[in-house]
Every structure is written in structure tokens, then in C-alpha cells.
Amino acid sequence: MIQRGSSLIDGAFVVCTAFDAADFTAVLCGGSAATFYAPEAYMSADDDFVLTVELPRREISAIMAPLGFRESGRIYVHDAVVWTVDFPRGPLAIGRDIVTTWATERRGAEILHVISPTDSVRDRFMHYFAWNDYSGLTQAVAVARAQRERVDLDAFRAWAETELRETPAYESRRVEAFFKALHEA
Amino acid sequence: MTRPDALFGSRLRERILKLLVLVEPAYPRQIAALLGEHLVSVQNAVTALGDLGVVASRLVGRTRLVELDPRWYAAAELRAFLERLAEGDSEIRELAAAVRQRPRRPGKPI
Structure with a gap:
């Protein structure tokens, strides 16, 4: 659950777990993955997820809405936190390399897929x-x-x-x- | 024959991409002026292409510069394809030829 004080990484676990429960894989990437791996050195302002299958916006919103997120232009915002969530278009790639494997972290019942x-x-x-x-x-x-x-x-x-x-x-x-x-x- | 613009979703997107492969970086107002299009239409097309990851824009001072995004996974292939398409578009090549990208020494008469 997202609440006041929830961190960017708390949110990443919540969002990824929600997509996992809906049988979709959302992989944390971009600056938010850097924050996950080096929180002392860098703080991103948004969670970037690439979905391994392309979903219509309305399906993404249907998964995000119960978490308290609403669409605001291209991104998703939540009243309790200042950071946002974005779903850049796939495929998950770094330069010419299409990324097909990633790390999977667990925190209690929550799950987070994140680029290595x-x-x-x-x-x-x-x-x-x-x-x-x-x-x-x-x-x-x-x-x-x-x-x-x-x-x-x-x-x-x-x-x-x-x-x-x-x-x-x-x-x-x-x-x-x-x-x-x-x-x- | 398949028209190239069908591949990019609109004729404007196709023209912007072909122009960018010849003239980059460019700024939206410059693109609009060269192509004879409304600025808002160009801005919307650039945003759509940015959402696809195909082009990137960045602020330099107060100017937003637009270019093909070299980080995109198929950037090299897209560039080669657009260069080929631009070869067959004399209008775009003439428009690009009118753009001066090289530096001009301060004080030199235009």
C-alpha cells in the first residue's frame, strides 16, 4: 500500500507486485533502478517500468487505480507521494541489446523485477x-x-x-x- | 506501392524523421518552418515519436533540440532506412540543404 512517506522503492515493490498478480511482468529500469542499487548516491523522481508485453493504457490504469494512482498526462501520480510512475514503451533494451533477463528481488510477499x-x-x-x-x-x-x-x-x-x-x-x-x-x- | 508514411503513422511523422536524419539536431519551430507545418502539429508529432523512443529532445539553454535517439535499440537500422527514404525525396533534401549547421565566426557578414 502506498502511503505518506512511502519511498520510491517501496512504490516499486507495490506496483511490480500488482502487475505480477495480474500475470504481467513489469521491470524496473532507468534512474529508479539506479536508485534501487545505489540509494545513497542517486535519487530518481519516478519509477520507470517497462512491461514485457505491450498493454493498452486502460489496462495499465485498471491495475494502477486500486493502488491509488491516477493518470496525469503520460505518468501516474498518487496524492500521498511526490514521486511518479511511468511506463516507457518497450522493448526493454539498452543500446542495441534487447534485455531478456533481469533480477527478481523479494521483500516479504512483495516482488520486484529490476534490470540487473x-x-x-x-x-x-x-x-x-x-x-x-x-x-x-x-x-x-x-x-x-x-x-x-x-x-x-x-x-x-x-x-x-x-x-x-x-x-x-x-x-x-x-x-x-x-x-x-x-x-x- | 506502399507509401512510406504508412509505416510511421502519418505523413508529417515521416517528413520529420527524414528531415532529422539530414538535419539534426533541429528545434520544433525550425522543423515547422522548413516543412510548412503548424508548430503545434510538429510538437505533437515529436512527442509521439518520443513516446516510441525513436526521437529524443533535450533542452539546451532555452531551446529544445530534437534528434533521432541513438540509444534506441534499432537506431542504426532506422537511420539507414531513413537515409534511403530521404534519397528518394528531393523536396526534403532541398529543405535540408538550406539549413546551415556549421559555425559562423562572430561579426562575419551574413
């Missing part, structure tokens, strides 16, 4: 890769530091090299900047 720590690093880094967005770099580094044991840096580098080959606008110095920042910790 490695994918969260890749997802945040994409903003730096594509737009030179320095905040994306800092978030990627924060997740990699907070989840040091779970992030596969070799996989990250291999993926980055593939993206560099496929997207000429990307620059390899940004990959090196990530590793430099990570090792400066």
Missing part, C-alpha cells in the same frame, strides 16, 4: 555515451561502486565496444572515463 546491476550501469552510462551527460556517468559509476560484487565490468566493456563499432558518434574516451572514475574511488 550490470544493465543498470549500462543504462546510466548510455546517457553519457549518447549525450555527453556527465550525470549519467556519475550514476553509472555510483551503481558500479555500490554493486561492486555484482557488476560484470568485462561484460560492460564488451558491450561498450560493440556500441562503439555500431554507432560512430560514440567516443571511446568516454568508456575510459568511466573506468578512470571507477578506479579513483
Whole structure:
């Protein structure tokens, strides 16, 4: 149940559990996944869920309404909390990679599907890769530091090299900047 | 023959995408002026394309710049497809050719 003081991550568990109960899979991604993995370093303002099957808006609303959420433009808002919920269009992908596996966390009877720590690093880094967005770099580094044991840096580098080959606008110095920042910790 | 605009949902979306592959980033008012469309129509089309993940827009100062989103999972393939479509659209190519993207030295006469 969402109530005053419920955190972004509390809400993520509630929403994901509701979709799970309706036999749909909603995967937490974007900045909210980074907040899940590195709450001390980064606080997102909304829960981003990608659904593994595309649902009409009215079906999403039918699942969200009993939780107290109502549609406000593209997003869902709740009177008790300031954070919002968004359902970006799928497929779940990071750069050219379509993501088909994710982590599943449990908290009592609640469930949360969330992109893996490695994918969260890749997802945040994409903003730096594509737009030179320095905040994306800092978030990627924060997740990699907070989840040091779970992030596969070799996989990250291999993926980055593939993206560099496929997207000429990307620059390899940004990959090196990530590793430099990570090792400066 | 299948018209390309059927693939993108509207002729305006098709023209915006073909223009962007030649001229990016661009801002909505510029796109509207080039295409001879209403600004609101362009803004709505850009929003719809953004919801699909195909284009991204970001604020630079007070200007919203629109471009094909390189983070989209099929961005490279879409870009190649749009470049091919633009090759067959002389009007779009002429419009794009009129846009100066390179820097101009301050004080230099226009």
C-alpha cells in the first residue's frame, strides 16, 4: 500500500507486485533502478517500468487505480507521494541489446523485477555515451561502486565496444572515463 | 506501392524523421518552418515519436533540440532506412540543404 512517506522503492515493490498478480511482468529500469542499487548516491523522481508485453493504457490504469494512482498526462501520480510512475514503451533494451533477463528481488510477499546491476550501469552510462551527460556517468559509476560484487565490468566493456563499432558518434574516451572514475574511488 | 508514411503513422511523422536524419539536431519551430507545418502539429508529432523512443529532445539553454535517439535499440537500422527514404525525396533534401549547421565566426557578414 502506498502511503505518506512511502519511498520510491517501496512504490516499486507495490506496483511490480500488482502487475505480477495480474500475470504481467513489469521491470524496473532507468534512474529508479539506479536508485534501487545505489540509494545513497542517486535519487530518481519516478519509477520507470517497462512491461514485457505491450498493454493498452486502460489496462495499465485498471491495475494502477486500486493502488491509488491516477493518470496525469503520460505518468501516474498518487496524492500521498511526490514521486511518479511511468511506463516507457518497450522493448526493454539498452543500446542495441534487447534485455531478456533481469533480477527478481523479494521483500516479504512483495516482488520486484529490476534490470540487473550490470544493465543498470549500462543504462546510466548510455546517457553519457549518447549525450555527453556527465550525470549519467556519475550514476553509472555510483551503481558500479555500490554493486561492486555484482557488476560484470568485462561484460560492460564488451558491450561498450560493440556500441562503439555500431554507432560512430560514440567516443571511446568516454568508456575510459568511466573506468578512470571507477578506479579513483 | 506502399507509401512510406504508412509505416510511421502519418505523413508529417515521416517528413520529420527524414528531415532529422539530414538535419539534426533541429528545434520544433525550425522543423515547422522548413516543412510548412503548424508548430503545434510538429510538437505533437515529436512527442509521439518520443513516446516510441525513436526521437529524443533535450533542452539546451532555452531551446529544445530534437534528434533521432541513438540509444534506441534499432537506431542504426532506422537511420539507414531513413537515409534511403530521404534519397528518394528531393523536396526534403532541398529543405535540408538550406539549413546551415556549421559555425559562423562572430561579426562575419551574413
